[in-house]
Amino acid sequence: MSKKKGIRFDFWTVVTIAVVLIFTVFLVYPLFSLFFSGFKDPSSGELTLANFAKFFSKKYYYKTLGHSFLVTTCTTVLAVLIGAPLAYLTTSFKVKGKGIIDILVIISMLSPPFIGAYSWIVLGGRSGVITKFFANVFGVETPSIYGFGGILLVLTLKLYPYIYLYTTGALKKVDASLSEAAESLGCNAVRKVGTIVLPLIAPTILAGSLIVFMNALADFGTPMLIGEGYTVMPVLIYNEFISEMGGHANFAAALAVIMVLITGVMFLGQKYVVNRKSFTMSSLRPIQSKKLKGVWNVIMHIFIYFVVFLAIIPQITVIYTSFKATNGAIFVAGYSLDSYKSIFRSLGTAIRNTYLFGLIAIMIVIILSMLIAYITIRRKSVISNIIDSMTMFPYIIPGSVLGITLLLAFNKKPMLLSGTAFIIILAFVVRRLPYTLRSSAAILYQLSPSMEEAAISLGDSPFKTFFKVTAVMMMPGVLSGAILSWITIINELSASVILYTGGTRTMSVSIYTEVIRASYGTAAALSSILTLTTVASLLIFFKVSGKKEVSL
Incomplete structure (x- = not known):
């Protein structure tokens, strides 16, 4: 009598199941909600x-x-x-x-x-x-x-x-x-x-x-x-x-x-x-x-x-213009730091949110990118091929559409996320994951599996091998992609402007609202901080990657 083959629940099987669940809940379900809502009559529900x-x-x-x-x-x-x-x-x-x-x-x-x-x-x-x-x-x-x-x-x-x-x-x-x-x-x-x-x-x-x-x-x-x-x-x-x-x-x-x-x-x-x-x-x-x-x-x-x-x-x-003197929202002759004083006094929360949400999102992006890259390259299967295709889908979804998609999906219990910081971070992760994922996959293709096999033959589990050997070797390539994801995250507007509340708005949303109000001095000061952060991140990218250019 032949034994039936069962599913081997090793570390990577658990990771694959977890990734499938994450994509199902935070990408497939929201897209299904969007399509369902588009075909729904608002009065009758038919x-x-x-x-x-x-x-x-x-x-x-x-x-x-x-x-x-x-x-x-x-x-x-x-x-x-x-x-x-x-x-x-x-x-x-x-x-x-x-x-x-x-x-x-x-x-x-x-x-x-x-x-x-x-x-x-x-x-x-x-x-x-x-x-x-x-x-x-x-x-x-x-x-x-x-x-x-x-x-x-x-x-x-x-x-x-x-x-x-x-x-x-x-x-x-x-x-x-x-x-x-x-x-x-x-x-x-x-x-x-x-x-x-x-x-x-x-x-x-x-x-x-x-x-x-x-x-x-x-x-x-x-x-x-x-x-x-x-x-x-x-x-x-x-x-x-x-x-x-x-x-x-x-x-x-x-x-x-x-x-x-x-x-x-x-x-x-x-x-x-x-x-x-x-x-x-x-x-x-x-x-x-x-x-x-x-x-x-x-x-x-x-x-x-x-x-x-x-x-x-x-x-x-x-x-x-961020250093131009202002009288209220109007530029006047001379220069001052009033615009900067104003934003740190009244818009400090937006500045803090931008960096805090961005850092949390980029850490999640790095971990997910490394795990997904590994299962799609080293553990090829029908499921990993589906995951690979799904990871690129957020790349083609416009930001405003993603914002609406997440709000429609998570606007009621038991998954009431609208108005929270979590839904902003979720939008950042979903929208910018492909950037870091591409660099993670590229670096993994260059690494020989023999190093991992040697570690396993010496008694390390797949879990230990990944974090002690593979992840360490992948890190330079992953970080270079992560820095580019970080830059796009802190500059994100299209999804954020739909998802934000008073306590979760970011710098990009604040710049947008300040321009709408014709408060150009404060908008310039916020834009300068965002621009200088982008330049500093770019210099870090060049240092980490050892490159003098950005490859796409």
Whole structure:
């Protein structure tokens, strides 16, 4: 008689079951609640398509979807037109101050876009510095920063670094011999780029374009601050869910379902195209940067410096205006520390919450990332493959949608989490887990299992082996990814603005509310603290990882 095989409950089996339960409770169940609520009639409680019919039957509603696609498409095209040439120039030619340029590009990427929106209001708003200068000196009325143009400006300058970093990484893998062969066959510089370089890096540019598209589609703070009537989907969802104009939770859930379906289709479509078109490049002889001569060298430097300066203007503006003297909410002549005194007096809780919630979230993210990376790489099974797929799903969920999803799921007993710090931390963990998970998986692929096998053969349990051997070797790679997760956590707005209460608001929420109140001095002081924290975290990342760049 043959014995039936039972499940072996070792340490990793328990971990796998625990991870499945965590994902079921905090991701699958909330998403199910969102979809159920979207199909629910608010008065009768019956399942219906009325919420979706309402969206597609009224021009005001479906027009916002058109606005979102127009903004995101234009942002993506402009980001590619700026980021790809910038990457090619800085890789192929010698550029003075390239190290500083790379750091400034990364800082502009990691800073939240709503700080960019606030800064451009200060510069180009109706009473902005640039607006007044051109009006008083030249008598010229500058274009409005509000509406479609302003949103496009802010998002493009915020998101083009993704294309820049992706393209730079791809160009470093292109073998110089391919370009030299093309030149020997009579290709000029333009034709060489079009026929050799561009096809090689096209899949990478496509991957970066998807990141830009989804970030632009999901952004809430920028269109909310400077949209002025140009409503996009995240703003509509927010208004319908909690603002005085709406308060229709089921309709907002239906809008959120539409957003999830759109981002899901975009993500799967991009993966399909990239998998079909991508190929492996092994650069035995990377492209060596050459010195460009004459007027073209001057034009190249002007272009690079101008783009980078425009992108870093928000950070310069917030730091400068944070020291401007204020009379109430109005800037006056002179400088002072009044704005900083004001925020530490009245908004100290928000500053403390940002760091406290962020630290708790990042510790949870590190532990989960290491455990999930191990079971998906070392303990491959059907369940681990499902977990691996589920971990990337939060990456494509817009922040405002995630906020609504968590509120719908955890707004009643026995799991009443709304209004607590836990739900804010939960949003941080779910939304930013993929960043650290990717770096954890990458470092684990480089570690030989023989070290773990040796420890087990010497009598250590799988539990001890993981924490004494594997975790220690993984830590440098995990920490570098964790620092990037930390930066995005402290800058999070889209989910936090839906989930916060008076006692749980963070710095990003406080900056948003201060800008809405036109209290620009305190908003600048808070933004400066957030910006300096981002810069300090970035320097720590370079130190821990031993790199001089951020790879995506």
